[in-house]
Amino acid sequence: MADDEGFYVELSPNPTRFESVSKVTNVFFDEVNKQVFAVRSGGATGVVVKGPDEKTSISFRMEDKGDVISIKLSNDMKVLAVQRSQKTVEFINLSEGTDTNEYSQSCKGKTTRIIGFNWTYLNEIVFITDHGIEFYQVIPEKKILKTLKTVNISVNWFVFLPESSLLLLSSTTLGNVLQPFYFKGGTLLRLPKFEVDLPVTPKPPKLCLLERDVTMSNIYGQVYIIVLRHQQRGHANMGAEVVLYQLQKESPAKKTDVLRLNMSGRFALNVVDNLIVVHHQASKTSMIFDIKLGGESHDGYVTYHLPVLAPLPIKPFKLKITGLHVPTHTQTTEISCELYSPNWIVFQPDIVIDAKLGCLWHVHLKLEPLVTMIPDKTRLVDFLLLRSECKMVILSVCKQALVPGHQCKLSTISVVFDKLNQVYRNYLEMESQAGQADLGIVRGKKRSQAVIDQADMYTHVFSVFVDNKDVKHKFIVAVLMEYIRSLNQFQIPVQHFLYELVINTLVQNNFFYQLHQFLQYHVLSDSKPLACLMLSLESVYTPAHQLALDMLKRLSTANEEIVEVLLSKHQVLTALRFIRSVGQIDTVSARKFLEAAQTTEDKMLFYTVFKFFEERNLRLRGHPRFVPGEHCEEYVRHFESTFGSESLMVPMVTS
DSSP states (O other), X not given: OGGGTTOSEEEOSSOEEOOOOOSSEEEEEETTTTEEEEEEGGGTTOEEEEOSSGGGOEEEOOOOOSOOSEEEEOTTSOEEEEEOSSSEEEEEEOBTBOOSXXXXXXXXXXXXXXXXXXXXXXXXXXXXXXXXXXXXXXXTTTTEEEEEEEEEOOOSEEEEEGGGTEEEEEESSSSOEEEEEEEETTEEEEXXXXXXXXXXXXXXXXXXXOGGGEEEEEETTEEEEEEEESSOTTOGGGXXXXXXXXXXXXXXXXXXXXXXXXXXXXEEEEEETTEEEEEETTTTEEEEEOTTSOOEESSSSOEEEOXXXXXXXXXXXXXXXXXXXTTTEEEEEEEEOOTTOTTEEEETXXXXXXXXXXXXXXXXXXXXXXXXXXXOHHHHHHHHHTSTTOHHHHHHHHHXXXXXXXXXXXXXXXXXXXXHHHHHHHHHHHHHHHHHHOOHHHHHOOOSSOOOOHHHHIIIIIHHHTTOTTSOHHHHHHHHHHHHHHHHHTTOOOOXXXXXXXXXXXXXXXXXXXXXXXHHTTSSOOOHHHHHHHHHTTTTOTTHHHHHHHHHHHSTTOHHHHHHHHXXXXXXXXXXXXXXXXXXXXXXXXXXXXXXXXXXXXXXXHHHHHHHHHHHHHHHHSSOOOOGGGOOHHHHHHHHHHHOGGGSOOOOOOO
16 A cells, blocks of 8 residues: 555556557557457458457458558447548458458548548448548448438548547648537537637648647536647746537537646646546656636636646556466566556547557546545545545545544534535435436436445444544544534434434443433434433433433324333323323223233222223223223233222113
């Protein structure tokens, strides 16, 4: 763990390995299927495809017809598309082994050249040419392509976002007019174009906005066009900036955020867990930006952000190399990889490829070191709540904030609790809506924030915290009550185990006066389990019995429990008076009261209770006798043996 503390970005531990670039091997990457193609000798000696898993990894051979410019598989991996010239894309059916009969599609127009292509759907493909878009349906059985739509527009370069089926084209001489297109099941929708600000406009005009400085990504559920601007307008000494344009459906993309890098040179961008990770080659460091953490806004429209933390290098990576050593064993050695290598190529959202080394990594965020790197705990919790797989780290922050040496002020702890419970409340409301409407859309909606509930806090924070002998008891109680206050503020029902923890802590430290006040002024909400807990404390705190009874009386649904409590204390007449006061005298079990009275061994009490129920029987049935279903025979015999049968009430005889 000590070795990890200085890094918050790392490469995935098990990179995808492929044959590196050489004189006979070319390497290609398909952003749609996330597959690396190692093409040896134009395919004649083999094409090895490495995907995210075994299902997307295959190998095959194809005829060498010249240098490959681009190669990509259809989404179902049944059709291979290969571009070997600027005019034509060739297709090979792979469903039943490699079909040697290729078919092809040339772009339209004599002077038109293909810049690139992408599969957009199962059997749909788009050619991007310098004259526009050609959208086709591939029909493998007939080995033909059917034109779905063409769009004429001058194109410099393009960027494709496969997760959202969005294509972005650069047009005009300067290249700063960007035109988005959206693909969906055979249709092509043209979205409003927009213009990217340029630091300076050269004279004569030339291409200024380059493909390498523009990418697209999904951040917090929104599509952003991310533009790297190397010189800030009018302030060249301020270094480069990253400008974010949020894509709109009905209007041009709007400029929403600017990330201030305060550096110059070569940069590469990834998006990891909704964070923009900017890699700087010259300093060999990376920095992270979170557009939801807020920043400065001078006009109310564009927010300016600084890095969440100071730039730090990616955690050093050692690559395992296996070599055969005869005769006994295979030896594995490790080599240190050059980070921020000139050979690195970055793809969205989180991919780094070193074609010379033959490795594909995913960029990962390390949350644990951030706990000590971000001293402001409220900002740290804001940051962590927006991350995936953050629950245990947040609980660790809460636990650390309560122990001596790292202990935060109660006011800070209060703010942290409110932040956690705001998210908790939002989650409960979403679950409630899903339950009422029974909508799969609502229930299936992925939570953007981690939910820390009461059980999590109890198990991982409070139960450990209260047992810490180094923490003052008053601080323990104050923290627990602050959490309960926060739950009440957000109208979240407090679970019984939290009340139990508070009460046990108060009792163990003889804070009975504080306990009495908490109950008397309803700081601890009334509930049957809480009343029962109070009853169990009577031996150590006598008033607990009356406090519990008062609580049960306030709970209109706890009449039966109150009777049980009174009878267990041999307060039989008090129980009868209570039953009469709540109007349940006609329905209560006579046997229960007679048994309690007999247990006291007080003859006059038993006599009084017995006569009470005889009168009830007379009023309800017209005779004083107990019916067999009441199971009172034992108590009738006891009455007769104690007071004589002549003491039994005689039924009234009507003439």
